[in-house]
Amino acid sequence: xxxxxxxxxxxxxxxxxxxxxxxxxxxxxxxxxxxxxxxxxxxxxxxxxxxxxxxxxxxxxxxxxxxxxxxxxxxxxxxxxxxxxxxxxxxxxxxxxxxxxxxxxxxxxxxxxxxxxxxxxxxxxxxxxxxxxxxxxxxxxxxxxxxxxxxxxxxxxxxxxxx
Numbered sequence: 001x002x003x004x005x006x007x008x009x010x011x012x013x014x015x016x017x018x019x020x021x022x023x024x025x026x027x028x029x030x031x032x033x034x035x036x037x038x039x040x041x042x043x044x045x046x047x048x049x050x051x052x053x054x055x056x057x058x059x060x061x062x063x064x065x066x067x068x069x070x071x072x073x074x075x076x077x078x079x080x081x082x083x084x085x086x087x088x089x090x091x092x093x094x095x096x097x098x099x100x101x102x103x104x105x106x107x108x109x110x111x112x113x114x115x116x117x118x119x120x121x122x123x124x125x126x127x128x129x130x131x132x133x134x135x136x137x138x139x140x141x142x143x144x145x146x147x148x149x150x151x152x153x154x155x156x157x158x159x160x161x162x163x
Contacts, residue, residue: 003090003131004159006115010046011091012151013039018099028154029102036099037061040078040114043091056084056116070103074110074142077132081119088117088124091155111145135162 018035037060045053059082063069068128069078091114098108113132117125135141148154 002159003162004126004155006088007090007092007158008047009151010041011089011153012154013043013093014148014151016093016095017097032099032101033061033064036080036112039093039104040112044116047089049086049089049123051084056082059084066158068102070101070109072103072105072107074098074107075097075136076101076112077107078112078114080116082116083116083119085116088115088121088128090115094146111142119121131162
């Protein structure tokens with residue numbers, strides 16, 4: 001499966017930083033999740049194949065309440081099967097400084113590799129999940145993804161290394 005096929009430059013945010021001021025330095029986990037899932041939903045919306053961004057955002061929040069998307073080692077994989085998308089879509093958000101997201105290993109998340117697929121598309125969804133896990137088997141992948149300055153670089157890397 002060629003992951004880069006489902007990734008668009010507009011759905012990639014590199015070196016993302018939460019907007020904080022002194023009053024918000026100790027933001028609650030709930031607020032951080034709201035901001036991140038809003039950003040992910042907005043990134044996915046830019047591709048033009050989302051039916052309702054607000055509903056998608058709410059589904060991400062509900063999904064996170066049931067089970068954390070953090071898999072450890074600075075990685076989170078927010079994912080949904082939803083009626084809010086017309087086809088498989090991927091978004092990547094990187095953060096060099098990391099974002100405290102209550103991961104089980106207590107490490108900040110540096111890579112949010114998000115994907116959504118229609119409810120009826122189980123095979124493609126499962127195949128993508130397996131391929132994403134293969135990407136992060138190499139310990140240098142995170143550093144490589146964090147080094148990119150342009151979304152196109154990230155897409156070309158995934159196409160070259162994981163097609």
